[in-house]
Amino acid sequence: MEPGQTQNAGTVPATRLPDPKKGEGSTPQAAAEIMAPLWASYKTDEWGTARGAISELQNQEIANLESYIQRFLEGRMDENMFKPMRLYMGIYGQRQGGTNQMVRIKIPFGRLNADQLERIADVADTFAPRKIAHVTTRQDFQLHFVQLKNVPALLRRLAEAGVTTREACGNTVRNVTGCHRLGVCPTEPFDLSPYADVVSKFFLRNPHCKNLPRKFKIAFSGCPHDCAAASIHDIGIFAKSRDVDGKKEYGFRILAGGGLGAAPRSAKLLEEFIPVEMLLPTCAALVRVFNRTGNRKNRYRARMKFVIQTLGWEKFVQEVRKERDAVLKETLPTLPVQVPNPLLAGGSNGAGRAVPAGVDLMWFQKACSSQRQSGQFLVNLHLFRGDVTVAQMRGLVALLRRNPEIELRLTFQQNMALRNVGGGKLKAVHSELSALGLARADAESTMDVTVCPGADTCNLAKTHSYGLASQLTAQLKDNPTVNGYRIKISGCENACGQHQVADLGFYGCIRRAGGRIVPHYVIQLGGGTSEDGAVFGREIVKVPARRIAEAVRRLAEMYQKEKANGEKFSGFLRRVDKEHVKESIRDLIALPTFEENPDAYRDVGEEKDYEFLEKEGECAA
Secondary structure, eight states, X not given: OOTTOOXXXXXXXXXXXXXXXXXXXXXXXXXXXXXXXXXXXXXXXXXXXXXXXXXXXXXXXXXXXXXXXXXXXXXXXXXXXXXXXXXXXXXXXXXXXXXXXXXXXXXXXXXXXXXXXHHHHXXXXXXXXXXXXXXXXXXXXXXXXXXXXXXHHHHHHHHTTTOOOTTSSSSSBOOOEEOTTTTTOTTOSBOOHHHHHHHHHHHTTOGGGTTOSSOBOEEEESSTTOTTOGGGSSEEEEEEEEEETTEEEXXXXXXXXXXXXXXXXXXXXXXXXXXXXXXXXXXXXXXXXXXXXXXXXXXXXXXXXXXXXXXXXXXXXXXXXXXXXXXXXXXXXXXXOOOBOOOOTTOSOSTTSOOOTTOOHHHHHHHEEEOSSTTEEEEEEOOGGGEEEHHHXXXXXXXXXXXXXXXXXXXXXXOEEEEEEEGGGHHHHHHHHHHTTOOOTTTTSTTSOEEOOGGGTOXXXXXXXXXXXXXXXXXXXXXXXXXXXXXXXXXXXXXXXXXXXXXXXXXXXXXXXXXXXXXXXXXXXXXXXXXTEEEOOEEEEEEEGGGHHHHHHHHHHHHHHHOOTTOOHHHHHHHSOHHXXXXXXXXXXXXXXXXXXXXXXXXXXXXXXXXXXXOOOSOOO
């Protein structure tokens, strides 16, 4: 059998579940013990990818989960035993407690076909009461308020369409992400999509990933603009070309050790250039070094960025290269040969292009960008707060089926994008998107606020970030004079909304005032990412949640008065003096008494008094 192929192994043998009477799974290594049957029962290739029809593997995994769920609901299994299995299968408990679950669906590098989107719409309609799927900054879908007893049926229906939730959570390699322009970007040297696909499959069910010290994230960006924020990932991969003796060589630029959260780190340059055959060995070596040296005693210091901090960069690089030498002796999947992309004359900007007859001008200029393929366009769709309804998904399915050449991708900015839309079809596509409420001309703009679900569903969140996103969007719509920057909001410091790499970022926190706990946001200014690394926003000050909108208004007003000639708001936010900003909003920080103004003590969009719910988190996304 050739590397990368699979064989139908027949019926997958049933796995032995831990016996709760013996207390199995109650040790610190509970996750490894509980999941061991799911790794050990399948024969593996030399590179650790499970053999057999994927549907059989998924069926067996779901059957095991179903057995655990039944025993848990009957009171025959402890939560500490049940949780690791649930998390490995992409199922999280919600803030509401009880049997409310969040189901995270992996969409590798955001690529999604019509059949898969239709099935996701179906399960959202059947099992998610809100009839909504939330797109995350990791190009996953999340369904909320799914009842635990219904999870196996939901997973089986997804599996029939070739979709999995396996390892969307837990101490594993999470969903591999990529720029939604991979393969169509005018400035990338070659299409990274095939490599993102192989890397994603290589690590799924890979025994080396069955009990990592913590989660591990990989991202692919096609060009130096870093549209996938590769520089904040454990592994960031860029397409790269170089001239050698008058000939072009194509390969990869590798960054390592990035991450957000309470201790953000920019990824560092590991390799300026590696050839195609070194991609998998390098990725595998990085994961294995992390697995071997990561902190298993303190989960708050268990990410790869802390391994680098402990070992030092030079020692870390030595360990990775030593591990890579060992990996090179193994048989690995064969990667495709790069096909150089011809560059598109005229670049990717909407301005100055001929507008196809009958196409809405503003939408064309702001939502449509030229692909490297002549006459083809990428169309950005703005999903408000990252949410897409069942009706919208089904409408997109119909559009894709009528136009099979059009592709759909999820973006790390919580949106969707249509690719390969011919200029002659733009008018019809705009009409269909308008009917679905998806033809707004502000995708990837200031109006397009990135936000995590926050305290609506998350155990860790301190604020209802959805409420602030709605308020700021309405305010920006009423006053669009300041544009050209990005806003990102997280409900806590864990950065699921990636607030630290926004021009204007906010994360939820709490402070005590007048004997009460009051929801606040920390304001951060001037973050961003590029091929050279991440720049994290400067923390300015904590402001009560209800007063953030006023703080934003004052920042915009300050910019208008003090900007340099031709300076964009994003540039102003990077250079403006921190103390100057703090002084301009100092009066917003102090609160009146609760009796004078109880609203000032409440969260944005909430009419009831704030109640701080401190629960143990199961992830930090």
